[in-house]
Amino acid sequence: SAVISQKPSRDICQRGTSLTIQCQVDSQVTMMFWYRQQPGQSLTLIATANQGSEATYESGFVIDKFPISRPNLTFSTLTVSNMSPEDSSIYLCSVEEKVLVEQFFGPGTRLTVL
Amino acid sequence: ILNVEQSPQSLHVQEGDSTNFTCSFPSSNFYALHWYRWETAKSPEALFVMTLNGDEKKKGRISATLNTKEGYSYLYIKGSQPEDSATYLCAPIMYSGGGADGLTFGKGTHLIIQP
Numbered sequence: 001s002a003v004i005s006q007k008p009s010r011d012i013c014q015r016g017t018s019l020t021i022q023c024q025v026d027s028q029v030t031m032m033f034w035y036r037q038q039p040g041q042s043l044t045l046i047a048t049a050n051q052g053s054e055a056t057y058e059s060g061f062v063i064d065k066f067p068i069s070r071p072n073l074t075f076s077t078l079t080v081s082n083m084s085p086e087d088s089s090i091y092l093c094s095v096e097e098k099v100l101v102e103q104f105f106g107p108g109t110r111l112t113v114l
Numbered sequence: 115i116l117n118v119e120q121s122p123q124s125l126h127v128q129e130g131d132s133t134n135f136t137c138s139f140p141s142s143n144f145y146a147l148h149w150y151r152w153e154t155a156k157s158p159e160a161l162f163v164m165t166l167n168g169d170e171k172k173k174g175r176i177s178a179t180l181n182t183k184e185g186y187s188y189l190y191i192k193g194s195q196p197e198d199s200a201t202y203l204c205a206p207i208m209y210s211g212g213g214a215d216g217l218t219f220g221k222g223t224h225l226i227i228q229p
Contacts, residue, residue, distance in 0.1 A: 107155075
């Protein structure tokens with residue numbers, strides 16, 4: 001199974017600033033995803049990170065707020081832009097090696113926006 | 115929007131007792147169901163992927179059943195131990211004819227095992 005690391009593991013940020021979260025996988029994978037879990041809410045899909053093209057965003061999420069890069073098959077970044085306290089969440093990346101096989105998740109980035 | 119409901123939202127169980135909880139989802143266009151366990155400060159860990167009506171899967175003291183006709187899955191834990199304390203998430207996948215997609219999770223059942 002893929003081993004996934006995320007940086008940073010946690011951060012406390014000021015309102016109006018931006019934070020870039022990195023996701024590194026130890027093997028090449030086709031599918032990478034970004035999720036978030038706001039307090040008391042479901043783990044929610046933000047977008048699919050596509051290698052070599054623009055990410056595919058879910059309803060309610062836009063590129064200007066959550067720009068995503070996927071320069072190769074082992075790495076992706078998610079930026080949370082112009083942060084507000086409502087962006088305080090755990091952000092996770094995940095990978096799916098084969099369709100319908102389980103997704104493997106990174107350890108998450110715990111973000112607090114003051 | 116896929117409607118996924120998990121109940122109960124939280125559950126306190128005495129160590130050694132058995133317990134179960136539910137994941138409900140639309141029964142039409144069902145494709146597969148994922149169960150995950152998410153312990154605090156760790157990554158969500160896959161427990162089961164279930165596809166067939168009547169499927170029953172087991173991993174140690176944890177087992178799951180699937181009823182695709184009525185749209186629910188049960189997760190059972192036998193002889194609960196403190197290390198079972200976690201949030202249990204389900205994520206059904208509906209057939210869309212496309213390729214791999216991200217998962218739509220329920221809010222989870224937060225299980226606390228009391229020694």
